[in-house]
Amino acid sequence: MSVTVFVPRDSAAISVGADDVAKAIAAAAKARGADVRIVRNGSRGMFWLEPLVEVATPAGRTAYGPVAAADVAGLFDAGFLTGGTHRLSLGLTEKIPYFAKQERLTFARIGVTDPLSLSEYEALGGWRGLRAALTMQPAAIVEEVVKSGLRGRGGAAFPAGIKWRTVLGAKATPKYIACNADEGDSGTFSDRMVMEGDPYMLIEGMTIAGFAVGAEEGYIYLRSEYPYAERILLDAIAAARAAGFLGRDILGSGRTFDVHLRRGAGAYICGEETAMLESLEGKRGMVRPKPPLPALEGLWGKPTVVNNVITLASVPFILEKGGQAYADYGRGRSRGTLPFQLAGNVKHGGLVEKAFGVTLRELLYDFGGGSATGRPIRAVQVGGPLGPYLPESKFDTPLDYEEFAAAGGMVGHGGVVVFDDTVDMSHMARYAMEFCVVESCGKCTPCRIGSVRGVEVIDRIRAGTRRDAHVELLRDLCDTMKDGSLCAMGGMTPYPVLSAVEHFPEDFGLARAKPGRT
Ligand SMILES: Cc1cc2nc3c(=O)[nH]c(=O)nc-3n(C[C@H](O)[C@H](O)[C@H](O)COP(=O)(O)O)c2cc1C
Numbered sequence: 001m002s003v004t005v006f007v008p009r010d011s012a013a014i015s016v017g018a019d020d021v022a023k024a025i026a027a028a029a030k031a032r033g034a035d036v037r038i039v040r041n042g043s044r045g046m047f048w049l050e051p052l053v054e055v056a057t058p059a060g061r062t063a064y065g066p067v068a069a070a071d072v073a074g075l076f077d078a079g080f081l082t083g084g085t086h087r088l089s090l091g092l093t094e095k096i097p098y099f100a101k102q103e104r105l106t107f108a109r110i111g112v113t114d115p116l117s118l119s120e121y122e123a124l125g126g127w128r129g130l131r132a133a134l135t136m137q138p139a140a141i142v143e144e145v146v147k148s149g150l151r152g153r154g155g156a157a158f159p160a161g162i163k164w165r166t167v168l169g170a171k172a173t174p175k176y177i178a179c180n181a182d183e184g185d186s187g188t189f190s191d192r193m194v195m196e197g198d199p200y201m202l203i204e205g206m207t208i209a210g211f212a213v214g215a216e217e218g219y220i221y222l223r224s225e226y227p228y229a230e231r232i233l234l235d236a237i238a239a240a241r242a243a244g245f246l247g248r249d250i251l252g253s254g255r256t257f258d259v260h261l262r263r264g265a266g267a268y269i270c271g272e273e274t275a276m277l278e279s280l281e282g283k284r285g286m287v288r289p290k291p292p293l294p295a296l297e298g299l300w301g302k303p304t305v306v307n308n309v310i311t312l313a314s315v316p317f318i319l320e321k322g323g324q325a326y327a328d329y330g331r332g333r334s335r336g337t338l339p340f341q342l343a344g345n346v347k348h349g350g351l352v353e354k355a356f357g358v359t360l361r362e363l364l365y366d367f368g369g370g371s372a373t374g375r376p377i378r379a380v381q382v383g384g385p386l387g388p389y390l391p392e393s394k395f396d397t398p399l400d401y402e403e404f405a406a407a408g409g410m411v412g413h414g415g416v417v418v419f420d421d422t423v424d425m426s427h428m429a430r431y432a433m434e435f436c437v438v439e440s441c442g443k444c445t446p447c448r449i450g451s452v453r454g455v456e457v458i459d460r461i462r463a464g465t466r467r468d469a470h471v472e473l474l475r476d477l478c479d480t481m482k483d484g485s486l487c488a489m490g491g492m493t494p495y496p497v498l499s500a501v502e503h504f505p506e507d508f509g510l511a512r513a514k515p516g517r518t
């Protein structure tokens with residue numbers, strides 16, 4: 001009987017040799033006369049174990065990793081096809097603590113299946129949300145999403161259902177669904193994992209959104225740095241169309257929805273929703289003033305739902321199980337789960353889907369295992385390049401949009417970038433300002449010019465030139481950027497910069513404020 005061996009096709013796994021491992025397993029199986037079926041699945045999100053090879057055994061899926069092509073002969077010798085023990089044995093995949101401790105709702109299928117297999121998608125619950133939505137009126141679909149408490153996962157955390165309600169109520173037609181897959185935040189990869197590991201889930205979520213607001217076309221705006229995601233998405237869209245899940249008369253319902261893919265050209269600002277819309281329309285990605293809101297005047301001036309990949313990918317679960325089932329996870333106004341992404345100087349980097357309320361310390365140590373270098377973790381940046389740098393005193397704050405913000409943090413898209421005690425935070429402050437110089441769209445002065453002046457001022461502080469006066473100037477400049485910028489690029493760059501000064505003054509040659517003084 002044939003044995004199924006899983007070797008991920010996720011680009012993180014491929015980058016560390018998964019293709020070579022798959023080839024080596026196929027060759028060894030042939031040479032030894034073993035009947036092996038290789039399935040190229042998505043990643044389980046335990047990146048330090050990639051390439052993570054799994055074998056389907058009667059006891060469950062047994063994992064080995066990280067496997068190199070050179071390990072393959074030894075794995076065969078150890079009888080890995082029947083779950084045999086080897087120095088790379090990890091036991092049953094789902095019992096690996098990093099994995100077992102998660103609450104995987106959106107990522108439930110990722111890493112389990114061949115991402116392009118329609119039959120496996122359906123067998124593991126795929127299209128159930130869509131089938132439920134087909135029996136509902138648009139307003140009822142919207143209300144289910146409102147009830148779930150789902151908030152935008154792209155950064156701003158705006159309630160998805162409320163946005164959909166606005167688009168549903170808009171009079172103009174046609175309407176559009178625009179999926180933001182620009183994923184520009186530092187250390188983030190959850191959108192990519194969804195697109196590479198479970199693309200039909202995103203297609204299903206977009207289609208449900210289309211039914212909910214009365215849109216017949218959707219666009220995925222994909223960052224150019226994701227060539228594997230592009231290939232998988234194009235194949236998935238074609239397969240879904242051929243099987244009647246996209247296009248005209250979906251599943252005989254008389255309803256129409258189709259998805260198109262557009263590739264960006266590599267600008268961070270094109271992740272900002274209005275710049276993304278400009279870019280989708282074929283123009284240079286520059287920010288549009290708001291109002292009008294994209295929900296009323298979005299793509300080609302028409303009502304548009306702009307949602308992040310994870311937001312849309314969360315929708316099939318909500319329609320299948322009900323908004324309440326999703327809202328049962330989380331705390332406060334942060335309902336459901338968030339796929340956190342551990343990156344930077346961390347021992348166990350990867351994807352951790354947990355309900356809101358988990359603390360940074362749990363993510364960093366219980367999941368992440370501390371720093372990769374083994375040195376103390378000194379600072380963490382959560383929420384992308386515009387997120388503040390946080391010191392250890394903030395690590396016990398629960399990750400919940402409001403509570404984390406009250407502690408000076410930003411949850412954003414859930415990226416967690418770790419730095420050990422060798423980091424120079426004045427260098428990181430300069431880096432944050434310089435990032436704004438490079439990525440500013442140039443439309444408004446506080447951001448375009450302010451960021452250039454900001455780098456100069458930080459350089460003077462670092463050089464020790466009239467330090468106190470320059471720190472005051474930096475604070476003034478940051479106030480101007482916060483208050484006067486048209487979008488969050490210029491408006492939020494001050495957060496990483498000032499948080500570095502606030503929490504790590506010694507790195508700027510400044511004295512620490514006495515306790516009790518701000
Ligand atoms: C500079 C900047 C970059 C952004 N980059 C992204 C991005 O890469 N992906 C994303 O989904 N949202 C990004 N956003 C947030 C979007 O503007 C918007 O809030 C989001 O796409 C809406 O979808 P959501 O409500 O589902 O989060 C960015 C915002 C700013 C200001």
Ligand code: SF4
Nearest residue numbers: 441443444447487490
């Ligand atoms: S803040 Fe920066 S990125 Fe945003 S509109 Fe102004 S110049 Fe463009």
